[in-house]
Amino acid sequence: MPDAAKQSVELSEDQIQLIARALADRRRYEILKRIATRNGATPCSDMRECFDITPATLSHHMKELETAGLVRSEKEGKFVLYFPQTRVLYAYLDRLKSDLS
Amino acid sequence: MPDAAKQSVELSEDQIQLIARALADRRRYEILKRIATRNGATPCSDMRECFDITPATLSHHMKELETAGLVRSEKEGKFVLYFPQTRVLYAYLDRLKSDLS
């Protein structure tokens, strides 16, 4: 785990729910999995090919993931790149652990 | 963490989704939190008082939590007791960690 991922992040109750709901959709889960395991930039186009999904639907899901704080986006010309926000994921895991065990 | 919680549990893709969806509702999250932190039996009646909730709605949520495998129930006369299934929660956390980081 890189140092950046160890920095603690404060998650509000609302963000906890946003994250939980973001993870509760199968497609979003798979998309996030892909972005997370890449550990670098994932272009939007990459996912369109991979998931047999409409651009509109993909855009919707990406917004959900970004609103939840699980990914960050950057524009690169006419493309969009996505980066996993590992700190937020770890903060969520820590929160689940401390709330539910 | 008790030994029982360390035993690994195999979670199917479907169960992953069931758990994620179970956690995605605020009320269910609070209910589970209460059951989990008790670390023993939590009577159904206990939650009715605590959460200002209709019996029907509570019953619905408990079924969701139980179907997801996050709690186990036992009938005690006319009461129902709930027990946290810590192993399942930990299996879910492990899964998130390995899938998403």
Added chain:
DNA sequence: TCATCAATTAGATGGTTGTCGAAGTATCAA
């Protein structure tokens, strides 16, 4: 400038789900 490609937004639709009241089932005590 114009055509093209990438992605977002708008609007519509169908399916899912959280909620409740009412009826049903099960248990216990008098």
Added chain:
DNA sequence: TTGATACTTCGACAACCATCTAATTGATGA
């Protein structure tokens, strides 16, 4: 046996959400 209590199931309703098509914005290259 009767009544009360604890919970479940049923049926309905409203809100939410994933999905799509079509229209829009924005950037690139010819």
